[in-house]
Amino acid sequence: MQRQRSLLLLIVVLVFSAITVLFRFPLPLGLDLRGGAQLTIQVQPSEEVRKITPEVMEATESVIRNRVNGLGVSEPLIQRIENQQQIVVQLPGVSDPAQAERVLGGTAQLDFRKQKPGTSQQLQQLLAQRQQLRQQLDALRSQLQGQSTFEQADEQLQQALAETQQQLQNVQEQFPQLFERTGLTGKYLEDAFANPPRQGGSWSVNLRFDSEGGDRFAELSKDIAGTGRTIGIFLDNRLLSAPVVRAEFAETGITGGGAEITGNFDAQEANNLAIQLKGGALPVPVEIVENRTVGATLGRDSVRRSIYAACGGLVLVLVFMVFYYRLAGALADVALVIYAILTLASYAFVGVTITLPGIAGFILSIGMAVDANVLIFERTREEMRAGKSLYRSVESGFYRAFTSILDSNVTTLIACGALFWFGTGFVKGFALTLGIGVLISMFTALTCSRTLLFFTISFPQFRRRELFDPNAPKMAKAPRMVDRAGEKS
Numbered sequence: 316m317q318r319q320r321s322l323l324l325l326i327v328v329l330v331f332s333a334i335t336v337l338f339r340f341p342l343p344l345g346l347d348l349r350g351g352a353q354l355t356i357q358v359q360p361s362e363e364v365r366k367i368t369p370e371v372m373e374a375t376e377s378v379i380r381n382r383v384n385g386l387g388v389s390e391p392l393i394q395r396i397e398n399q400q401q402i403v404v405q406l407p408g409v410s411d412p413a414q415a416e417r418v419l420g421g422t423a424q425l426d427f428r429k430q431k432p433g434t435s436q437q438l439q440q441l442l443a444q445r446q447q448l449r450q451q452l453d454a455l456r457s458q459l460q461g462q463s464t465f466e467q468a469d470e471q472l473q474q475a476l477a478e479t480q481q482q483l484q485n486v487q488e489q490f491p492q493l494f495e496r497t498g499l500t501g502k503y504l505e506d507a508f509a510n511p512p513r514q515g516g517s518w519s520v521n522l523r524f525d526s527e528g529g530d531r532f533a534e535l536s537k538d539i540a541g542t543g544r545t546i547g548i549f550l551d552n553r554l555l556s557a558p559v560v561r562a563e564f565a566e567t568g569i570t571g572g573g574a575e576i577t578g579n580f581d582a583q584e585a586n587n588l589a590i591q592l593k594g595g596a597l598p599v600p601v602e603i604v605e606n607r608t609v610g611a612t613l614g615r616d617s618v619r620r621s622i623y624a625a626c627g628g629l630v631l632v633l634v635f636m637v638f639y640y641r642l643a644g645a646l647a648d649v650a651l652v653i654y655a656i657l658t659l660a661s662y663a664f665v666g667v668t669i670t671l672p673g674i675a676g677f678i679l680s681i682g683m684a685v686d687a688n689v690l691i692f693e694r695t696r697e698e699m700r701a702g703k704s705l706y707r708s709v710e711s712g713f714y715r716a717f718t719s720i721l722d723s724n725v726t727t728l729i730a731c732g733a734l735f736w737f738g739t740g741f742v743k744g745f746a747l748t749l750g751i752g753v754l755i756s757m758f759t760a761l762t763c764s765r766t767l768l769f770f771t772i773s774f775p776q777f778r779r780r781e782l783f784d785p786n787a788p789k790m791a792k793a794p795r796m797v798d799r800a801g802e803k804s
Contacts, residue, residue: 319773322766330653333660340663344407345392345670345744351407352415355605358400364599367400374593375601376402381591382419382551392668401604416603424551425501425595428494429535430544438493438545438557441486448483455479490554494547497535503528507592509585510575518585520556520576522592529572536560537568550595556588621674628678632685640692642782646767647688654684654759658752665751672745680752683727687760690716696784705778706769713765720760724753 358367358375372395379402383391392405409415430438455476506523524532535546541562548556558576560569580588633651636644658677667673695712703711731753734746771777 319766319770322762323770326653326763326766330656333656336660336664342663342669345668348670349407351405352409353607354404354415354419354603356402356404356419357602357604358402359600359602361599371599374590375599377590378595379404379419381553416606425504425592426549427497427499427535428547428549429497429539430494430547432544434493435543441489445483445486448479448486452479452483487553491549491552499528499531499535501595503531504592507589509589518580518582520585520588522574524572526572532574533568533570536564540565540568550591555591621671625678629681642777643692643768646771647764649767650759650763651684653763654756658755661751661755662748667747668744670741670744672741673748676745676748677752680749680756683753684756684759687720687756688764690719691760691764699780699784705772705780705783709768709772717761720757724757727753
């Protein structure tokens with residue numbers, strides 16, 4: 316009994332925690348529910364890059380991600396399809412897909428520029444403004460993500476986000492005015508990679524040019540060494556980095572075709588910069604092979620229909636369980652509600668974006684949760700009809716049903732794993748929501764239902780066999796024995 320009470324307390328704590336998570340991290344909606352644009356970008360080989368490798372795909376994705384950030388779209392989804400050499404970009408809320416196509420469809424342009432004399436103070440001010448605006452933008456996006464529920468997000472927050480994005484864009488557009496082109500472009504850059512810290516320092520980024528690029532870089536670094544001016548590294552006319560060249564290179568410049576950018580980089584920042592540099596160094600053409608627009612009206616209509624279908628199906632299942640399995644069915648309904656709360660909280664905690672296939676996966680997992688309870692209750696009834704006591708029947712019911720539940724759920728999880736591994740886009744969403752639902756259904760069926768049942772039958776008024784199976788034979792009364800002293804025992 317003490318064990319049942321401890322488990323019951325654990326379940327109550329989990330439910331309250333799940334409700335808190337749902338209030339704190341509301342479920343974000345996908346493109347099909349919010350409306351927007353989806354572009355499929357085909358990465359193509361070129362004379363310089365004859366084979367599209369995973370590294371090329373990663374670098375190209377970095378370029379695409381930067382361009383998407385420039386569009387100012389909140390919660391974009393960018394996915395690589397390695398075997399098809401494609402990148403799928405979902406832009407929720409974008410009403411002009413033609414503009415997005417123009418921005419995303421060009422080849423990356425990386426170049427190294429020389430800072431103009433007398434612009435140091437202006438550059439420092441712009442860098443400080445950019446840093447401040449980026450922090451404000453991150454904070455606003457976090458707040459907006461917290462409000463991306465089925466209800467419309469706060470309009471004031473959206474307006475503040477748009478204004479901050481515009482201010483950041485204005486600052487970004489001022490950087491190119493402070494630099495002049497040198498002819499050193501991404502085609503001369505052979506490689507860029509992050510370098511781990513040495514002797515307690517911080518991460519750095521190493522560059523390696525080809526022979527002609529090395530000569531151009533030596534000349535560029537010689538011109539600005541010791542002047543306090545910087546080398547502006549631009550990708551798609553957007554300033555990535557502005558390193559200073561030390562005065563010791565004033566006579567010869569940085570020779571050898573290599574250079575190291577140091578600063579207060581952590582591992583993530585250094586890797587991001589290296590990937591961006593490699594993305595700009597790859598003259599890989601891209602082509603928009605699909606530009607699909609999804610209307611928000613379709614999303615709202617689909618959500619409404621899905622909610623109606625889910626509520627209707629759930630009510631019918633709850634009624635059936637109570638009608639057919641009596642008290643056990645009512646307890647299974649309670650476990651089912653707990654299952655729904657825990658599953659939705661898990662989606663929010665993991666960061667699952669809700670789409671129509673995702674809703675389908677959730678509804679299907681509800682069926683799996685009910686199926687587990689049906690197996691348990693049928694086994695319990697078999698034990699009761701075999702003449703066992705109620706307690707032993709419930710215990711045997713769970714024990715005998717466990718293997719069937721485990722086999723069923725494991726095979727479903729294998730299918731979910733295959734869909735998630737080989738699938739793309741909405742298929743992955745379906746597999747993820749179904750897989751999480753199946754895992755939690757096992758927990759609720761074997762823990763919540765079991766605890767509620769054993770806790771309930773601990774009360775004498777709920778131990779009547781007809782409350783679990785109207786057709787179960789009544790237990791024969793045990794024969795009374797009389798001891799030698801003539802007292803009943």
